[in-house]
Amino acid sequence: MDEIPRLSRKERLILELLINQGEMYGLEMVKTVPHDLKRGTVYVTLGRMADKGYVDSRQAKEPGDPGLPKRLFRATGHGQRVFQAWELARTAMVEGLV
Amino acid sequence: MIRRSALFAQLPPAIALAGSWVADRALASASVRFAVFLSLLLACNVLLRQFLPGTSDRKLDRKTADILAGIAALILALLLPPIPLLGMMLTTVVAGALFLAHRTPSNERIRRESLKKRNLYLPGFKLLAIAKALFSDKTTSTILEPIISDLQHEYLEALAECRVWKAYYVRARWYWSFWSAVAAQTPLSAVRLLSALWRALP
Numbered sequence: 001m002d003e004i005p006r007l008s009r010k011e012r013l014i015l016e017l018l019i020n021q022g023e024m025y026g027l028e029m030v031k032t033v034p035h036d037l038k039r040g041t042v043y044v045t046l047g048r049m050a051d052k053g054y055v056d057s058r059q060a061k062e063p064g065d066p067g068l069p070k071r072l073f074r075a076t077g078h079g080q081r082v083f084q085a086w087e088l089a090r091t092a093m094v095e096g097l098v
Numbered sequence: 099m100i101r102r103s104a105l106f107a108q109l110p111p112a113i114a115l116a117g118s119w120v121a122d123r124a125l126a127s128a129s130v131r132f133a134v135f136l137s138l139l140l141a142c143n144v145l146l147r148q149f150l151p152g153t154s155d156r157k158l159d160r161k162t163a164d165i166l167a168g169i170a171a172l173i174l175a176l177l178l179p180p181i182p183l184l185g186m187m188l189t190t191v192v193a194g195a196l197f198l199a200h201r202t203p204s205n206e207r208i209r210r211e212s213l214k215k216r217n218l219y220l221p222g223f224k225l226l227a228i229a230k231a232l233f234s235d236k237t238t239s240t241i242l243e244p245i246i247s248d249l250q251h252e253y254l255e256a257l258a259e260c261r262v263w264k265a266y267y268v269r270a271r272w273y274w275s276f277w278s279a280v281a282a283q284t285p286l287s288a289v290r291l292l293s294a295l296w297r298a299l300p
Contacts, residue, residue: 027248039245039271040278047241047283057240067220067250068243 005052005082010037010045015054015083018075025060025070046073054079139168221253221269222246225276232280233287241283245276 007015013036017029024032026042037045049055056076061069075083229242249272256265 025248026244027252038275038278039248040275041282043241043244044279044282044286047237048286050240066254068222068226068247070247070251071240071244 005054005085007082007086008045010041011049011054012083012086013037014042014045014049015075015079018055018073019080019083023072023074025072049079054082135172138170220250222249222272222276225273229276229280233283237283237287241279242276245272245279248272249276 017032018024030037030039030042046055053076055073057071057073059069060072226246229238252268253265256268
């Protein structure tokens with residue numbers, strides 16, 4: 001990969017959630033951080049992150065559960081490495097500034 | 099199950115009660131009697147549905163309960179002597195209490211089980227059809243379908259808690275979210291489509 005992977009603030013937040021809490025679906029994420037993530041945009045962001053290879057998803061249909069199946073997202077290995085690299089860079093930058 | 103109209107039946111007695119305070123005595127008497135009739139109608143309906151077996155589910159039985167309650171309320175309203183305002187207020191309160199008492203967990207269980215059997219009544223399927231018509235399968239399955247899935251789950255959660263107004267709010271909120279997602283995704287999908295078309299050109 002030639003380009004340096006980039007993470008927006010929302011993407012970083014979502015990756016942090018998925019790394020710390022495991023598999024989650026969009027509404028769970030919105031309920032966990034209601035001010036930073038919105039119902040309307042969380043799945044658009046997740047779709048973009050899936051295109052970049054940071055997350056992958058699967059459908060989970062519980063038996064007897066009415067309605068459409070939920071889509072559970074989890075961080076991929078690539079996503080975890082990007083997040084860790086980003087956090088290291090951020091920490092180094094903050095330390096450098098201080 | 100009591101229909102929503104039964105709850106709204108509380109509204110005319112309240113309006114009639116307020117009207118009776120401002121109108122003259124003759125009108126007040128008529129409006130109070132009418133209000134008593136409406137409250138009795140609600141109370142009889144609730145009682146009949148409470149004690150007649152099967153009235154929660156079957157449409158025919160519900161109609162029978164409605165008719166019987168109407169007749170009983172009319173007879174009672176005509177036979178009763180003029181009721182003072184305090185009596186009217188008590189009747190309304192008792193009818194409201196009966197209505198709330200009727201909403202037992204067992205009825206909610208019946209409603210949930212009935213919903214489980216009938217996916218048709220869940221909201222969002224028309225939105226899903228629109229999404230499938232506008233976007234690719236991948237975009238629909240990863241972005242728009244999960245929104246509708248969350249809408250349905252949150253909507254059912256609100257219904258399971260007997261919070262009808264919350265269910266309406268959830269629906270409206272998710273509809274807004276769905277169209278926000280469509281607005282956010284459209285430029286991206288358009289660029290992808292144009293790029294694919296450009297690459298396909300000889």
